[in-house]
Structure formats: C-alpha cells, structure tokens
Amino acid sequence: MTQNQPPIPMENRMVYFYEIYGTLPRAGPGDNASTRKSYRMMKDVPEKPKILDIGCGPGMQTMELARLSKGKIIALDNHQLFLDKVNRDAKALGLSRHIETINQDMNTMNFKPESFDIIWAEGALNLMGFNNGLKACRPMLKRNGYIGVTELVWLKDHPSAEARQWAKEYAAMKNVPDNLRLFKNNSYKVIGHFTLPVSSWFENYYDPMQERINEIRKKYTGNAVATELIYSAQVEINGFKKCCGEVGYEFFVARKK
Numbered sequence: 513m514t515q516n517q518p519p520i521p522m523e524n525r526m527v528y529f530y531e532i533y534g535t536l537p538r539a540g541p542g543d544n545a546s547t548r549k550s551y552r553m554m555k556d557v558p559e560k561p562k563i564l565d566i567g568c569g570p571g572m573q574t575m576e577l578a579r580l581s582k583g584k585i586i587a588l589d590n591h592q593l594f595l596d597k598v599n600r601d602a603k604a605l606g607l608s609r610h611i612e613t614i615n616q617d618m619n620t621m622n623f624k625p626e627s628f629d630i631i632w633a634e635g636a637l638n639l640m641g642f643n644n645g646l647k648a649c650r651p652m653l654k655r656n657g658y659i660g661v662t663e664l665v666w667l668k669d670h671p672s673a674e675a676r677q678w679a680k681e682y683a684a685m686k687n688v689p690d691n692l693r694l695f696k697n698n699s700y701k702v703i704g705h706f707t708l709p710v711s712s713w714f715e716n717y718y719d720p721m722q723e724r725i726n727e728i729r730k731k732y733t734g735n736a737v738a739t740e741l742i743y744s745a746q747v748e749i750n751g752f753k754k755c756c757g758e759v760g761y762e763f764f765v766a767r768k769k
Contacts, residue, residue: 528738531728532745534593536720539569540635541761542662543712547576547634553704553765554630554658557581561629564588564652566618566645567636571598571611572716577632578602578610585610586628590617618645626654633661635761641684642691646698653768659700662708662761663691675755678748688762700766708761718749 533539561583568574568587571594578585587598595613602611618640631653637645642663649659664679666687671679679685686694688705695702725742732738752759 525737525741528732528735528741530593531738532721532724532741534570535724537570537716538572539567539594540662541708541713541717542573542634543708543716544572544576546706546708546712546763547573548580549706550660550704550763550765551577551580554660554767555703556656557658558583558629560584562586562627563630563632564623564628566621566631566633566649567639568594568598568613569636570594571601573632573634574598574611575601575605575607578607581610581630583610583629584612587611587613588616588618588621589613590615621648621652623652625651626657627652629654629657631657631659631661633659635662635664637661638663638682638684642686643694643698646694646700650698650700650768655768657768658703658765659768660763660765662763665691665707665760665762666758667707667760668758671758672755674751675758678751678755679759685759691762691764695764695766699769701769702764702766705762705764708763710756710760712761713752713756718752721745722749 561581563577563581563583563585565574565577565585565587568589571587574585574587589595592615595615598611598613602608618636631649640648653659664682664685666685692702725746729742
C-alpha cells in the first residue's frame with residue numbers, strides 16, 4: 513500500500529473473508545465426537561441445562577449440544593451470517609426450540625450472575641485472552657457449573673522454528689500444564705482434558721477450506737484484497753501440516769469451585 517493509498521474498508525475485506533470461511537462446516541478445528549466426549553465428562557448436569565455457546569460460529573457444536581442436552585442453548589457470535597446459518601440448521605434439524613441466537617461481541621457479554629449451568633467455547637475464548645475469558649465466564653456460571661473450552665497449546669517443550677512461525681499470531685500460547693494452572697488460579701477444578709485429534713483440523717475445517725480456496729482462486733485473480741486472504745489461508749493450511757505434532761487444541765472441562 514502506498515503512502516497516499518486509502519486503507520481498505522473492513523467491510524470489503526469481510527466479503528472475501530466470508531467467501532473463504534463463511535461456508536465451512538466449522539469456524540475452527542473440532543468434531544462432534546470430541547464435543548460428545550467433553551460433554552459426557554460433566555456429571556450431575558441438570559436434566560435440561562441452560563448453556564452459553566460463546567463464539568458459536570456456524571454452529572456445528574451448537575447442534576450437537578442441543579441433541580445431547582435437550583436444554584436451552586444461547587448461541588452467541590458477532591457475525592450475523594453465522595447466526596443465520598445456526599437458525600437455518602436448527603430449523604432443519606427440528607432443534608429451534610432448544611437454540612436462541614444472540615449477535616453480540618463476547619467482550620461485551622452482560623448476562624446476569626449465575627445464569628448458566630454450562631459455558632461452552634470451542635476455539636473462541638482466546639479472542640478475549642484465555643485467562644481473561646476464564647475470569648469473565650466464572651461469575652456467569654451457577655454454583656458447581658461447568659465450562660468446556662478448547663485452547664491452542666504447545667504440545668512440545670521446544671517447538672521448531674516452523675511451528676513458531678505458524679503460531680506467531682498466538683504470542684500468549686502456553687503448554688497444557690500452564691493452562692491447567694490458569695484454571696486453578698481462576699477457581700475452577702479441571703475434571704479432564706484431551707488433545708483434539710489431527711483429523712479434527714482437516715475433516716470439517718482445513719479440507720473444506722482447501723476446496724473453497726481452489727474454487728475461488730481463479731475468480732479473484734488480480735484482486736489484491738481477496739488474493740491476500742486466500743494466500744494467508746493457504747499458508748495456514750500448509751504450515752499446520754508441517755507442525756501438527758507440535759501444536760494442537762486441548763479440550764478442557766472444568767467445574768466452578
């Protein structure tokens with residue numbers, strides 16, 4: 513960009529962002545089996561719990577939570593196109609009575625204290641800063657309420673240069689023991705945790721993303737904004753393939769003390 517060139521409006525970037533990411537099954541790594549595994553770690557859950565799904569994205573895990581819990585899911589995201597998909601899918605699957613969507617930034621959540629039996633956040637809480645997110649969620653949980661979250665972690669103590677380059681935008685990333693200490697420091701008791709399988713990065717996220725990139729690359733030849741976003745997505749996919757044993761998502765299930 514030259515000195516006199518005006519900045520590209522964010523709304524223009526978002527058009528291309530949704531061309532790549534808006535049609536994916538998930539907004540990040542994960543799978544229904546991992547959602548089920550984590551939910552079933554939670555014991556003594558009310559028969560029809562009230563659940564907050566923070567950063568729900570297109571809502572694959574939201575649907576699974578509704579099927580598992582038969583409760584009430586508040587699906588929160590600040591991208592209306594994602595929420596529209598959640599509503600369409602809920603209607604198609606007969607789950608609308610269990611799901612309510614709210615367009616709100618997670619940083620401005622203002623739910624009353626002890627509103628939820630469970631708070632869920634797959635790949636989203638780090639947008640608040642993981643420690644800040646844990647701190648913000650605790651007052652909203654009922655007594656002995658649960659939190660189920662995934663967080664990007666180092667899987668090796670001495671990651672390679674390639675892994676550090678791939679994770680350069682996650683400067684605050686920690687290993688599993690350090691994250692366990694964050695839960696303890698914020699007055700949670702960790703019930704269990706596990707690393708998401710590598711397949712969960714590809715089946716519902718990177719593989720569909722690669723197909724989408726291949727579809728639209730020719731469409732936007734010569735478009736600098738679209739080309740930049742496409743390139744960035746391709747670099748992310750290629751980079752993860754090289755360092756998938758060094759970084760990963762850890763699913764943590766914890767209970768409010």
